[in-house]
Structure formats: C-alpha cells, structure tokens
Amino acid sequence: MKTVLHLGVHKTATTSLQQSLILSRRALKENGIAAPRLARLRNGFTRLVFQAAEENRATPDLLEQSAAFLDPFRNKYRRLILSDENFLGAPRQVLRSGLLYPFALIRLQCLRDLLASEDIEIMLSLRESGPFLSALYVEALKNGYYRPVDDVATAFHNAPPDWSSLIDMIRAVFPQSPITLWDHADYMDLKDQVMDRLADNTLRWTHPEKRHRVTPGGEAVAALIALAGQKGQAALLEQAPRIVARYPSTTPAFKPWSRALESHLKQSYQSHITALKTRPDLIWLA
Secondary structure (H helix, E strand, O other), rough: OOEEEEEEOOOOOOOHHHHHHOHHHHHHHOOOOEEEEEEEEHHHHHHHHHHHHHHOOOOOHHHHHHHHHHHHOOOOOEEEEEOOOHHOOOOOHHHOOOOOOOHHHHHHHHHHHHHHOOEEEEEEEOOHHHHHHHHHHHHHOOOOOOOOOOHHHHHHHHOOOHHHHHHHHHHHHOOOOEEEEEEEEHHHHHHHHHHHEEEEEOOOOHHHOOOOOOOOHHHHHHHHHHHHHHHHHHHHHHHHHHHHHHOOOOOOOOOOOOOEEEEOOOOOOHHHHHHOOOOEEEEEEE
C-alpha cells in the first residue's frame, strides 16, 4: 500500500482539502483509497508521532500501536492519504522559537519509522511568509499562546522562514519519496489537480461550498492580545472562543507587520521558491 503524507503546512487551506476528502469519500473508496478524518488520525496516529519525538525514537510499544492503526487500511486499500499539518509541529513552536518548525526533523524521522514503509509520497503547500506568519499568530492566540507582536516581528526580520531548509529536511528523511509542492496562493485554481495527485487518479471531486475555518478579523485579534497582556495565557485559553465569536469575521484583517517587514519577508520567500522550482527532485503544481 502506498502512503501519501499531506504535511500542510498550517494555514494553506488544509481544512478545505480535508473537507474535500470527506465529501468525496465514496469516490475514494470505490478507487481503493482511504483518507481517515482528522480527529481519527490525530487520536490514532499523530499522537504517536508526538510521543515518539518526545522520546527521540519510535519505541516498540509505539510501533505496535502504529501498526494497529495502519494495518486495517493496509489490508483493505491500495492507497492511504494521511493529511495533518501538525505532523511538522505546532504554530506556537514556530512563534516561540522564531524558526520554521523547529522540531520537524525528529518528528519526520519518527513519522517515517512509525509508518514502517518505503512506499511513501509527500505533498505540501507553501505560503508567502508574511501572511503565513500573521495567520499562524492568530491560530496560536486562539489556542492560548501569546507572544508580543514586536518580538515575533524582530525574530523573523532577523531570520525569515527558511522554506528551502524545510524541504531539504523532508528530502533527507524521505530520500526516495516523490515530493509535490504548490503555492497556497494558487490552491483555488489547482485544487482538482492537487486532489488528483493525492489520489493518483482523476476523480470527480466534491469540494466544500464555503470556508470551514474563517480567520478572526483584526478587532477580535486585538481583543485577544489585550486579554493576554492583561490577564495572561490561562485566561486567553479559556476565553478565546467567546471573544472570537463576539466579533464578525468581516472586520478588516489582522496585519501586524510593517511594510518594510512584509517586503523583506516576501523577497525572502520568493528567493526560496525560485530556488526550489529549479530542483529536479521536486514536483511543482502550477
């Protein structure tokens, strides 16, 4: 059985893609393809990746649990799609460290070992660094993590997200696996092509009619930041859902970075993308 790992990244329409898999599950099943829902995947498998990374290895017990999750799919399907942006890490880890997925290497190594298979394909979307980081900041706030905007801005001005190194890391862990990439900005135009690549087949896809996870607007984010600054992260974690619900998502978007930083991040991202597109070992959807 071939296993396809969709690694995200965060805030690149992963929820929309996962909803398309759910809505198209009949077509997938008819073609011998399984795509477990995110809740089932995280409870049954992604948590094992986290535990293995904490122990710096896939222990025999974790390998046994992994096999218990994977074997029913292996016995029934020809292709398994595992889609979880958290395989690489969490938004708060990026913001806290000032690095693009600082624990990705150990997580990828443990992911590889838990899969216990050489027949693996990798797929992920990249996103321009300025919007990526601002969306990541909001996601972390919603989940109870706060770091002052200026601190984050300083960290990533000094060292913008290194997309090339992330891809190098994935290649090092999966040296024989096809790696397919696309730019988040192109997803709406490419979504059928992305899904066909996931399935290795041209299917009749059903896509969600609307966005399932709308990013809170600037007013909601300002309220979350004020709460975190005044009452701390415990209060933020407890009250964030109510605050987000209080403000319409139609308010102006949260744009925390200066024009100079936005330009700096954009130039850095474009240089990475230009370099990555020249690599013969990568597949670019366009």
